[in-house]
Amino acid sequence: MNLNWIQLIFQTETVSAANQMDVGGLILAAGPVVKLVLIILVLMSIISWSIIFSKMMVLRSASKKSQRFLNLYRASGNFGNLYSSTRHIGGPIAELFRAGYSEIIKIRKVSNSNSKTEQSKGNPDEILAELGVVDLVERELKRSMSNEVAKLEKSLTFLATTGSTAPFIGLFGTVWGIMTSFIGLAGGEGVPTLQVVAPGIAEALIATAIGLAAAIPAAVAYNYFGSQVRKIDIEMDNFSAEFLNVVERYLKKS
Numbered sequence: 001m002n003l004n005w006i007q008l009i010f011q012t013e014t015v016s017a018a019n020q021m022d023v024g025g026l027i028l029a030a031g032p033v034v035k036l037v038l039i040i041l042v043l044m045s046i047i048s049w050s051i052i053f054s055k056m057m058v059l060r061s062a063s064k065k066s067q068r069f070l071n072l073y074r075a076s077g078n079f080g081n082l083y084s085s086t087r088h089i090g091g092p093i094a095e096l097f098r099a100g101y102s103e104i105i106k107i108r109k110v111s112n113s114n115s116k117t118e119q120s121k122g123n124p125d126e127i128l129a130e131l132g133v134v135d136l137v138e139r140e141l142k143r144s145m146s147n148e149v150a151k152l153e154k155s156l157t158f159l160a161t162t163g164s165t166a167p168f169i170g171l172f173g174t175v176w177g178i179m180t181s182f183i184g185l186a187g188g189e190g191v192p193t194l195q196v197v198a199p200g201i202a203e204a205l206i207a208t209a210i211g212l213a214a215a216i217p218a219a220v221a222y223n224y225f226g227s228q229v230r231k232i233d234i235e236m237d238n239f240s241a242e243f244l245n246v247v248e249r250y251l252k253k254s
Contacts, residue, residue: 031180037173037207044162044169045214051155052221059228062152065091066235073097092148092232093239099144100243103137134248141240148236152229156222163219170211177204 069089076082083101086094178201 031177033180034173034177034204034207037169037176038210041166041170041173041207041210041214044166044218045210048159048162048214048218048221051159052217055155055221055225059152059225059232062091062232063228065089066093066232069094069097070239092152092236095148096141096144096236096239097243100137100141100240100247103140104133104247107133107136134244137247138240138244141243145233145236145240149229149233152232156225156229159218159222159225163215163222166211166215166218167208168211170208170214173207173211174204177201177207180204 069086069091070093072086072089073082076085079101083098086098181201181204
């Protein structure tokens with residue numbers, strides 16, 4: 001009885017090793033079209049995984065930097081000091097703040113030069129209000145938000161493309177391989193058997209398997225990264241509204 005179990009274990013290991021060798025052999029024995037499909041799918045998978053790892057680090061860094069800036073923003077009472085001290089932080093929300101505050105500085109310079117040219121004795125803050133500073137700052141914030149979101153979404157299109165097209169590319173390789181196998185069978189002699197048909201079909205199905213292996217991680221990563229980008233976008237939108245409220249209150253007091 002023990003001998004039977006030992007023989008069964010060794011037979012199973014031998015079959016597994018043979019199956020692994022058969023997979024490699026089937027790929028090498030595949031036709032030129034199927035091989036081309038496999039090469040395309042492998043390249044798509046490699047590029048997708050490189051994007052996944054790099055995008056994971058970029059989004060994690062953006063989230064940490066934004067949280068660090070928000071902590072400084074809530075603890076600071078002076079935008080000028082905050083603007084000077086956050087140059088090294090980076091991150092979407094910090095860049096958003098710097099864009100909005102830079103626009104305020106530009107408008108102030110324009111209003112001051114206009115007041116000197118016209119020899120006006122009016123308050124520069126009144127001139128800012130007349131220029132519609134809130135609208136100008138809001139426009140700059142929206143432009144900065146669009147740029148930051150575009151940076152975060154960079155390369156995600158490739159993941160979406162891989163997730164949606166890789167299964168169909170693999171299916172094309174499978175259909176082509178099966179079609180080629182049956183054409184070969186039709187031209188052969190004798191009655192086709194399972195042993196004759198199986199290698200060709202298995203060779204063709206490898207393309208579908210690799211297509212799914214490339215598509216599934218890409219689709220999952222695209223959905224996850226998309227949700228993370230939307231989360232940061234909402235945080236930027238909330239900060240933009242809060243920043244504009246502060247600017248508007250300042251103008252009303254002045």
